Each structure stands twice: as C-alpha cells, then as structure tokens.
Amino acid sequence: MNIIIAGAGKIGIALLDRLIKEQHNITVIDLNEDTVNAINNSYDVISIKGNSTSFETLSSVNMDKVDVFIATTNLDEVNLLSCFMAQTLGAKHTVARVRDEEHNINNFEVLRNKLGISMIINPELYTxxxxxxxxxxxxxxxxxxxxxxxxxxxxxxxxxxxxxxxxxxxxxxxxxxxxxxxxxxxxxxxxxxxxxxxxxxxxxxxxxxxxxxxxxxxxxxLGFEQKAIKDVLIVGASKIAVYLSQLLQNDKQSVTIIEKDEKRAKEVSGMLYGSADVIFGNGTGQDLLLEHDVKGVDAFLTLTGKDEENILTSVYAKKHNAGKIITKVNKEELAKIAESLGLDCVFAPKNVVANIIVSYVRALQGSVESKIETLYSIMNGKAEALEFAINDNFKESNVPIKDLKIAKDMIIGGIIRNNKCIIPHGNDVILANDKIIVITKGQKINDLSDFIDLK
Amino acid sequence: MNYKMIFNTLGKVLKIESMLLVLPIIASLCYQEWNICLFIGLSAIISLILGFLLTLTIKPKTTTIYAKEGFITVAFSWIAVSIISALPFTLSGEIPSFIDALFETVSGFTTTGATILTHPENLSRGLLFLRSFNHFIGGMGILVFVMAIIPQSNDKTIHVLRAEMPGPVVDKIVPRSKNTAKILYIIYIGMTALLTILLLCGGMNLFDSITHAFATAGTGGFSNYSTSIANESAYIQWVIAIFMFLYGVNFNIYFLILIGKFKNAIKSKELLTYFLITIVSIIIIALNIYPLFNNLHDTIRHSAFQVSSIISTTGFTTQNINEWNSFAKFTLLILMFIGGCASSTAGGLKVFRVSILFKRISYELKRLIHPNTVEVMTFDGKKIDEQTVNGVTSYFALYIAFILLATLLLSVDGLSIETNITSAISCFNNIGPAFGSSATDYTCYSGFSKIILTFAMLFGRLEIYPLLLALSPYTWLKK
The missing domain is CATH 3.30.70.1450 (Regulator of K+ conductance, C-terminal domain)
Structure with a gap:
C-alpha cells in the first residue's frame, strides 16, 4: 500500500520501522532537513522536506494513489489540518494523532465527521x-x-x-x-x-x-503472586500520568504524582480534583521518594520525559520495594539496558500507538473472509497476537481445528463466540461471525488465508 | 564492515550475469557459431558456479549495509563481471590477449565504446552481440538490474543504487528502491525496443539493428563496422542522433511523462540546459564544418550527430572528426567533459554538476563584492544543501586529478600529447573515440597503457569513489 507519514518524531519513526518491514511504499514528510536526510540514508523510502499542511508539499505526492495518510507531527492542529487536506486531495484513509487534554472522546467524533478523518488517536490516552x-x-x-x-x-x-x-x-x-x-x-x-x-x-x-x-x-x-493495588506513586506529571490517574481514581485508588516543574504541578493538580496528590519536587531526589513512601506503595511508575531519569529512579525504587515498578523508556537501546538492570516492566508509548496504527493498516488489506480487529506485537517484538473477525463467507466452518491446514509456527489461541471465550481443542470448530485469536511467530499475516490453507 | 553481505551480493550478481549470458549464447546459436556458443556457455557456467559458491558458503549474519559496503559491492561486482565477460573473447582466440579482451569488455560495460579492434567486422556474430549487450547492461547498471529482479530482503539497498547510479544525488522516483529499479529498466527496455523497430524500418538488418540499439541505449558506441555509422543512410543517422540525445536525458523525466506530469517534466532546468548546450554546439560546429560539405542538410546532420554522440558520451561517428578544424574539435572536447544529465545512461561530469559548479563560481564572485552576503543555492526551485555543493566541487577536483594522472601514465608510450590527453578524457568520460592516433581505435597503445585506460573507464563510469574506496588500504586496514 502507499502510505504517507507526516512528521517523523518518535511515533513517526516507530511506525516507519514497523510498516517498512511489511513492504509498504512509504513517503515521509518532515520539516527538519537533517531528519529527512537521516531517513533517506537509513530507510528505503522517499522522504521530503516540507510542511505537511501546505498544498505544494501535499500535491508533490500523487495523493489520489495514497491509501493511508498518517499525521504524527507534534502539533494537533497541524495533524488535523493536514489529514483534512490529504483527504480532500484524494487520500483514501487518514489517521491523525491528537493529544491535547482538552480534546476528549466527544470532540473526536465531531472532528471525525466534520473533517472526514478515518481515525483519531490519542497516544497518551491509549498508553x-x-x-x-x-x-x-x-x-x-x-x-x-x-x-x-x-x-x-x-x-x-x-x-x-x-x-x-x-x-x-x-x-x-x-x-x-x-x-x-x-x-x-x-x-x-x-x-x-x-x-x-x-x-x-x-x-x-x-x-x-x-x-x-x-x-x-x-x-x-499458577502461583503468580497477586496483591490488589491500592497505592500508586508516579514520578513525572506527563499527559499519560494525568490520564492514568483519572482511570485509577475511578477505582478509588490513591495516587501520588511528583512533578519537578511547579507550573505543571499546579496545572495538573487543577485537572485532578479528588484523591490524587500532586507534589512539587524532584522525583530523582531519594529523600523525597522516601518521604512519599516509595518503600510501601504497591505500584511505582516513572513517566518523566527523560529515559535516563526514569531508569535510575526505577532502579532505586526496585532496591527498596518489591511491588510493581513500571518504567517509561522511549529509546530502544536504553530499554535493553534497563531490562538488564532488572527492570521487568519497561514500555515505550510509541510502540503502544504503533501497534494500533499497524493493525489498522493491516485490517485495510484484509479479504472478504476475515478482518483484523486487533494486533499486538508481543515477546519483545518477536511474535504477534492478532484477533480476526470471521465473516459469513468463511468456507471452512464446521471443520475441526485439527483438520485445518494451519501454517507452521502459528496457533489458534482462542475463539470468541457470542461473548463466550473458548480455548479451543482439536475438535472445536470455527464458525462464521466468530472472532479468533491467532498467535504467530515472525511471519506477517494480513488475512486468514495467510495461516490457514483455504484450498 | 559487513564483508559477508558484500560477497553474498557479489555471488548474486555472478548468478545473474550467467543468466544474462544466455542471450549472447542464443545469438551465436542463431548464426551456428558452435565454438563461440561453447566458450560463452563455459564462461556462464564458471560465473554460475562462482555465484553459487559465494552465496552458499557465505551467509551474512545481518543484512544491514552502509554507504561503504554499497560502494565496495559495486566496485567488486563490476570488476568480477568484466573478467567473466572477457573470457569468451580470449578463449575463442578472437582477441588473443587477455588485456585486450578485458579492455574491450570494460569498454562495453562502462559504455565507453573504445575498441582495440581495427576491423570489428572480423569478429564472430556471437561476440559482437556480447560486446553490444554489455553496453546495454552497463548503461543502466548491473546492480540496478539485480535489484530489480531479486526478491529484496532489506531496506538498505539504496546505498548500492546510489553507488552505481551516475550523478551527485539519486532521486528515487517511487519509495522503494526495487520498484524504482524496475521502472527505470522498463523505460529503458521500452525505448530500446522502439529504437530497434525504427532502425529496422530504415532498412538495417535485424542483427545490426539490435546491436546498434544496445550501443545507443547504453550510450556506448560499439559499432559492428570500422566505419561506425558513416555508411548508413541519412534516416538511420538521424534516428540514432535523436536517440543518443534522448538517452542522455535524466530518466526521472520520462517517469514524470509516463505518469502524466508532463508540465513538471519539461520545466526541468537540467533538461533545458542540456538542450541549449546541444543546440548551441550544433550551430557552432555546423558553421565550422560547412566548407567540408557545401550542403546545408549534410552539414547539419553531421554536426547534430556528432554533438549528440559526444554530449551523450556515446561515441558513434559518421565522419573522420580528426579532419575537422581545431575549433570544431575543441568544442567537442568541451562537450566530452559536460556529458549528459544525472540519472541517465550517459557519462561525463553531468549537466547538473556543471550547473552547480558555475553557480558556485558566480556566488564566490558575488562574495568578493559583498563579503557578508548570504545565499542559498537553488536548482529547479529546490534548495541544494551545502554538502551536495561541496561534494560536487571536490568531485571535480578529483576528476581533474585522475585525468591528469592517467595522461601522465599514458605519456610513457611516447605518443603525441593530443592523443594522450584526449584518450584519457575520452575513456574517463566513457565516450570512446579520441583525437590523434586513437581517433578510431586504441591499437596504438601498449598493454600497460591499456590497463591504465581500463581503470580510467571504470573510475569514470562508477564516478571514482566506489573503486577508490575498494582500492584504498585505509578501507581494509581500519577495523
């Protein structure tokens, strides 16, 4: 498919990394000349320097041949406007990243309908x-x-x-x-x-x-220790922290956020009325962490914008606390180092979002028999879990799974039928309107026929 | 350095080369030249075995390559393919000396068209076909061909494409290199088919039509006759003249025309400059050679043919240019330096580089008058970054240095300065004929000089850097 990615930031590059492996024809638009040159040198794509909202830049690509236009610049307005323009010029599907806290789900519907944008995603909310x-x-x-x-x-x-x-x-x-x-x-x-x-x-x-x-x-x-979580300590009042606190507050959990920028701390405190405490202070300071009971909390999250700070703070917390430690690390190389230091819950928001957009793109390629509903990259990116919706056109219904010709290194892990979850055995069958969960190692699949030999 | 990936790719190139040799085998079968067929077949088998040895024994751990691996892959591939292709000439005894055979083959692949044969007519049909076919493959590039047809597993192939494609910047026409290579070859093959048909219509026989179309397409210049194109009809001379000019045009422009962006295509500054240089040169030379013909049509035809042949670095001739006056000859010599457009099959400095050099000079002059002036260089409405400009100026310096060095080494043979300097320029820019003793063939030179010229052709075609890197100890000693 012909895909345009406007804005080669963290998410843009993560997407590019994933989509290029799936053999798409990708064009990247970015304002920064150095970024554009770097991309031209390391990826097999065309990258153009330009403003993705300008008519000139957009019309230099054959927009009516474009299947998906993805806007991931750091400005919501630019993303919305460039999606609108791309769609006007003929792009078939458009995806915009919008992350301002003021844009809530209701706004999204309005924006989608009025601007004709196919998908609006808020990375921080998803994360x-x-x-x-x-x-x-x-x-x-x-x-x-x-x-x-x-x-x-x-x-x-x-x-x-x-x-x-x-x-x-x-x-x-x-x-x-x-x-x-x-x-x-x-x-x-x-x-x-x-x-x-x-x-x-x-x-x-x-x-x-x-x-x-x-x-x-x-x-x-199975012997995995489970303790209900009551107290959560978060370092860094990022957008993710705010959304997460709101979700946790709904469950009546106690949340404490430490933020080193006073202005931001006040702003966040205004957004989180209720049980969340916002503390102004440096989250890397050990005294401050001890004061806020880093030893006793059930979950400790580091969500600042600096990978290194997150890793160091988490390592310190890990020493004193047996609870859940979650670390945000954006750089791939640092994530590996963090894991080698014993931090087992390391995540990158960009990958969370890339999963969603990649599954959206793959679903567009699906056939009449099935459609991808969700896709996750699991096991450090070495395997994938996909959920397929089976249509009425499925020809192999009522054939026991053991008799289906399923490709190597793939299994059908689950079947969802009328909201009931089935872990299938050899004699179970797949019916039309089921949803199935497929786990695959390595191979990329778009479609049912990629893993079942449909004759 | 990812040595394994370099040799693995080299293996793939050798396999493809053995497939490509099937065409000349078929040609020699058609003319019942059994022994030629056997020798080309033997070379193809050697190439295939070497290819399999390399691809089967060397399994790269990672397919990631960078610019330097791209350069070295290209240099090695060209040398290997030239040696394989030179074998049938020596084995069959038609060009007994291997140095001569290598010269002839490299001249083919680099689309130079310089020959050591005084009478190519005496060569068997199969080998004549192979010679011209090398032009065709070398014109667009053998690695570009390999890239277009093998399934691609990594996304760093742009480095290979960049190392082989002529010109200071490579603009991909579609996002993926593989598809870009495919489109380029489709345009290239389409134009060549059209040319073959047009030549057939002019009464040329099928064999000559195909071989001359190959030689024109690659902007090579091997002819099956010692008189080159001189004995052909005016129609054929015009057709070839026009097509030589067309093959010197940036292929991206044809792509733009194909997808219906005709307006953008003809707005190209490089195309306009190329066109103007050609027209002006035709007029200048026509004025100079008019006394030789005393006939307007002949004058314009010969002038247009020769200008088109030299600026596109093909090297076909319709006249003994040695007999033209110095002014006309020197005009041609300047055209030798300029060459065609970037991303075409032509050699030379390229119109794009020449334009940038001149712009640079005018900026420097301006800076002398207004020392604090700030200016950004643009071409075709696009900003040219400083790195590209610096790249062009240093390429130019290196280019001059190489031509001087080649001339110096050629002087050992004791031929005239005119012969030596024009031979070096002609070979380095992949043109073919020079002035003086080497106006039609290079038999006047010793074996040593032929090796020098062989390298000059390779350096010129690959635009210096790939071969320079491959031969530099710095590349190999540094861990």
Whole structure:
C-alpha cells in the first residue's frame, strides 16, 4: 500500500520501522532537513522536506494513489489540518494523532465527521489504558486486551519457585483445570510456540492467554503472586500520568504524582480534583521518594520525559520495594539496558500507538473472509497476537481445528463466540461471525488465508 | 564492515550475469557459431558456479549495509563481471590477449565504446552481440538490474543504487528502491525496443539493428563496422542522433511523462540546459564544418550527430572528426567533459554538476563584492544543501586529478600529447573515440597503457569513489 507519514518524531519513526518491514511504499514528510536526510540514508523510502499542511508539499505526492495518510507531527492542529487536506486531495484513509487534554472522546467524533478523518488517536490516552491494565495484574510484565475485554494476553516471567516448572504442558493442563493457554515462550532470545511436551524452566518469559474474567484466578492458581493495588506513586506529571490517574481514581485508588516543574504541578493538580496528590519536587531526589513512601506503595511508575531519569529512579525504587515498578523508556537501546538492570516492566508509548496504527493498516488489506480487529506485537517484538473477525463467507466452518491446514509456527489461541471465550481443542470448530485469536511467530499475516490453507 | 553481505551480493550478481549470458549464447546459436556458443556457455557456467559458491558458503549474519559496503559491492561486482565477460573473447582466440579482451569488455560495460579492434567486422556474430549487450547492461547498471529482479530482503539497498547510479544525488522516483529499479529498466527496455523497430524500418538488418540499439541505449558506441555509422543512410543517422540525445536525458523525466506530469517534466532546468548546450554546439560546429560539405542538410546532420554522440558520451561517428578544424574539435572536447544529465545512461561530469559548479563560481564572485552576503543555492526551485555543493566541487577536483594522472601514465608510450590527453578524457568520460592516433581505435597503445585506460573507464563510469574506496588500504586496514 502507499502510505504517507507526516512528521517523523518518535511515533513517526516507530511506525516507519514497523510498516517498512511489511513492504509498504512509504513517503515521509518532515520539516527538519537533517531528519529527512537521516531517513533517506537509513530507510528505503522517499522522504521530503516540507510542511505537511501546505498544498505544494501535499500535491508533490500523487495523493489520489495514497491509501493511508498518517499525521504524527507534534502539533494537533497541524495533524488535523493536514489529514483534512490529504483527504480532500484524494487520500483514501487518514489517521491523525491528537493529544491535547482538552480534546476528549466527544470532540473526536465531531472532528471525525466534520473533517472526514478515518481515525483519531490519542497516544497518551491509549498508553494510560495500557498501563492501567498492567497495574491491575501486578505479576504481569505486559498485558494486552482483545476486543470488548474478552481475552487477555499477559507476559509473565517464570521464577525459580514457580509450581509450573519441570512439568510438560499437557500435564500442567490436567493439574490446573482452568481455561488458559501458554501460547509463546521466550527463552534465550528465541521465541517458541510450545507443544504439549514442552517443559518450562525458570527464566522463561511466557505469553499466557485466558478469558479476562478468569485471569486473576488463574494467575493465583499458577502461583503468580497477586496483591490488589491500592497505592500508586508516579514520578513525572506527563499527559499519560494525568490520564492514568483519572482511570485509577475511578477505582478509588490513591495516587501520588511528583512533578519537578511547579507550573505543571499546579496545572495538573487543577485537572485532578479528588484523591490524587500532586507534589512539587524532584522525583530523582531519594529523600523525597522516601518521604512519599516509595518503600510501601504497591505500584511505582516513572513517566518523566527523560529515559535516563526514569531508569535510575526505577532502579532505586526496585532496591527498596518489591511491588510493581513500571518504567517509561522511549529509546530502544536504553530499554535493553534497563531490562538488564532488572527492570521487568519497561514500555515505550510509541510502540503502544504503533501497534494500533499497524493493525489498522493491516485490517485495510484484509479479504472478504476475515478482518483484523486487533494486533499486538508481543515477546519483545518477536511474535504477534492478532484477533480476526470471521465473516459469513468463511468456507471452512464446521471443520475441526485439527483438520485445518494451519501454517507452521502459528496457533489458534482462542475463539470468541457470542461473548463466550473458548480455548479451543482439536475438535472445536470455527464458525462464521466468530472472532479468533491467532498467535504467530515472525511471519506477517494480513488475512486468514495467510495461516490457514483455504484450498 | 559487513564483508559477508558484500560477497553474498557479489555471488548474486555472478548468478545473474550467467543468466544474462544466455542471450549472447542464443545469438551465436542463431548464426551456428558452435565454438563461440561453447566458450560463452563455459564462461556462464564458471560465473554460475562462482555465484553459487559465494552465496552458499557465505551467509551474512545481518543484512544491514552502509554507504561503504554499497560502494565496495559495486566496485567488486563490476570488476568480477568484466573478467567473466572477457573470457569468451580470449578463449575463442578472437582477441588473443587477455588485456585486450578485458579492455574491450570494460569498454562495453562502462559504455565507453573504445575498441582495440581495427576491423570489428572480423569478429564472430556471437561476440559482437556480447560486446553490444554489455553496453546495454552497463548503461543502466548491473546492480540496478539485480535489484530489480531479486526478491529484496532489506531496506538498505539504496546505498548500492546510489553507488552505481551516475550523478551527485539519486532521486528515487517511487519509495522503494526495487520498484524504482524496475521502472527505470522498463523505460529503458521500452525505448530500446522502439529504437530497434525504427532502425529496422530504415532498412538495417535485424542483427545490426539490435546491436546498434544496445550501443545507443547504453550510450556506448560499439559499432559492428570500422566505419561506425558513416555508411548508413541519412534516416538511420538521424534516428540514432535523436536517440543518443534522448538517452542522455535524466530518466526521472520520462517517469514524470509516463505518469502524466508532463508540465513538471519539461520545466526541468537540467533538461533545458542540456538542450541549449546541444543546440548551441550544433550551430557552432555546423558553421565550422560547412566548407567540408557545401550542403546545408549534410552539414547539419553531421554536426547534430556528432554533438549528440559526444554530449551523450556515446561515441558513434559518421565522419573522420580528426579532419575537422581545431575549433570544431575543441568544442567537442568541451562537450566530452559536460556529458549528459544525472540519472541517465550517459557519462561525463553531468549537466547538473556543471550547473552547480558555475553557480558556485558566480556566488564566490558575488562574495568578493559583498563579503557578508548570504545565499542559498537553488536548482529547479529546490534548495541544494551545502554538502551536495561541496561534494560536487571536490568531485571535480578529483576528476581533474585522475585525468591528469592517467595522461601522465599514458605519456610513457611516447605518443603525441593530443592523443594522450584526449584518450584519457575520452575513456574517463566513457565516450570512446579520441583525437590523434586513437581517433578510431586504441591499437596504438601498449598493454600497460591499456590497463591504465581500463581503470580510467571504470573510475569514470562508477564516478571514482566506489573503486577508490575498494582500492584504498585505509578501507581494509581500519577495523
């Protein structure tokens, strides 16, 4: 597909990285000449220096051949305007990043209808929701939710004393008669899709899929410590922190935010009436952290704009606190270092957003038989979990899964039928109007025919 | 340095080269030249085996390459492919000396068209075809071809494309390099097919039509006859003259025309400059050579043919230009330096570089008058960044230095200064004929000088840097 990315910031580059691997024809527009040159040197794309709202820049690309126009500059107004112009000039789909706190969901609908923009996404809001899910399951390193909170996929680290090690998976299933599936294992940097005879070892990172409603129960049964979270301490009053606090407040949890910029601290405090405390002070200061009970809180998040500060503060907190430590790290290289320092919950907002946009782009390529609903890059980007909606045109319904020709390194992890979640066995069938969750290692799939041989 | 990726790509190039040799094999079969067919086949098999050896034994851990790997891949590929393609000439005994055969092949691939054969008529059909076919492949570039057809696994191939495509900046016409390479080749093949048909219509036989179309397309200049195009009809001379000019045009312009942006295409400053230089030169030379013909049509035809042939760096001739007066000859010599447009199949400095050099000079003059003046260089309404401008000026210095060095080394043979200097210029700019003793062929030079000229052609075609990097110890010693 022909894709234009306007604005090569963090999200723009993360998207470019993901989309280029999927063999799309990409054109990048950015104002900064150095950025444009750097992109031309390292990616197989055309990159143009120019203002994405100017008629001249936009008409220098063949806009009526463009399938998706994605505006990810750092200005909401520029994104909205350039999407509007691109759409007027003939782009088929447009995606705008809008992140001002004042634009809420209701505004989005108005903007979408009036400006004809196909998708408006607020990265900070999405990231906050992602963090919210993560906090709900303290033992998970990563939590991804499928449509209408049906299934959840969590990434967990297997510890030395775990009850599920040294047993083949098929016996594990007998021992713990719950609705769950261990669908991926990351060991020594390699992803495996395990079969029944696979034996887990300490140090493995597993991807576990189970219905949302049973997840807590299952994790407890499998020996992952679960303690309900009551106190949350956040360093850095970023937009994400504000959205997250609002979500947590709805659950009556106590939130404390430390912010070193006085003006911002006051501003945020005005937005968060209620139980959230906003503290003006330097979050890297150890005294300040101790004063606000870094030792006792259930979850500690570092959300400042500086990766290095986030990592150092988290490492300090990790020493004193056994609770959940979540660290925001944008730079890929630093994320690896952070993980080697023992921080197991490291995330980058840009990847959260890239997941959403990439799944949107893939869904556009889908066929008549199925459509991608959600897509997550899991296991450090080495595997993917996708949710497909099966249409009426599906020809292989009523064929048991064991008789379907499913491609190598892929499994069907779950079926959602009339809001019921099924972990399928060999004799289960896929019906029209089901939604299925597919886990794949490495390969890129757009469509049902990419993993089932449909004859 | 990612050595493995360099050699892996080299293996792929050799495999493709063996496939490409199938065409000359077919040509020699058509003329029942069994032994030629055998020797070309043998070279193809050697190439295939080497290719498989390289691709099967060397498995790169990572496919990431940077500019330097791109340069070195291109340099190695060109040398390897030239050696493979030179084999049939020596094996068959038609060009017994390997140095001569290599000279002839490199001259083919670099689209120079300089020959060591006084009578190409004596060569067998299969080898004549191979010679011209090398022009065709070398014109657009062998790695560009490889890129267009092999499935692509990484996104850094732009470095290879950039190293092989002539011109200071490479503008991709579509986002992906593979598709850009494909489109370029489609335009290139389409134009060549059209030219072949036009030549056939002029009464040229099929073999000559195809080989001359190849030689014109690559802006090469090998003819099957020692008289070049002199004995052909006026129609054929005009057709070839026009097409030589067309192949010297930036191929991006044809793409713009293809997608219906005709207005943007003809607005190109580079095209306009190229066109004006050609017209002015035709007039100047016509005025000078009018006394030789005393006939307006002949004068204009010969003048237009020669100007088009030299500025596009093809090197076909319809006249013994050695007999023209100095003014006309020197005008041609200047055209040798200028060459065609960037991203065309032509050689030379390129109109784009020459324009930038002149703009630079006018800015420097302005700075002398207003020392604090600030100016940004633009071309075609686009800003040219300082790095590109500096790149052009240093390329020019290097270019002059290489021509002088080549001339100095050629002087060992004791031929006239005119012969040496024009031979160096002609080979370096990939034109072919020079003035003096080497006006039609290069038999006057010794083996040593032929090696010098072979390198000059390669340096000129690849625009110095790839080969310079590949030969520089700094590249290999530095960890």
């Amino acid at each position: 906050a929701k992602y963090l919210y899910n993560l906090i709900k399951l303290p033992s998970a390193m990563k939590v991804e939710t499928f449509s209408s909170r049906s299934f959840e996929m969590v990434e967990l680290l297997i510890k030395e004393d775990s009850p599920i090690i040294n047993v083949p998976l098929f016996e594990l299933r007998k021992k713990f008669p719950y609705n769950f599936l261990i669908c991926t294992v990351l060991r020594n940097g390699e992803v495996v899709i395990p079969d029944g005879y696979f034996v887990l070892e300490p140090g493995d990172k597993i991807g576990l899929l189970s219905p949302f409603s049973e997840m807590l129960k299952i994790l407890k049964a």
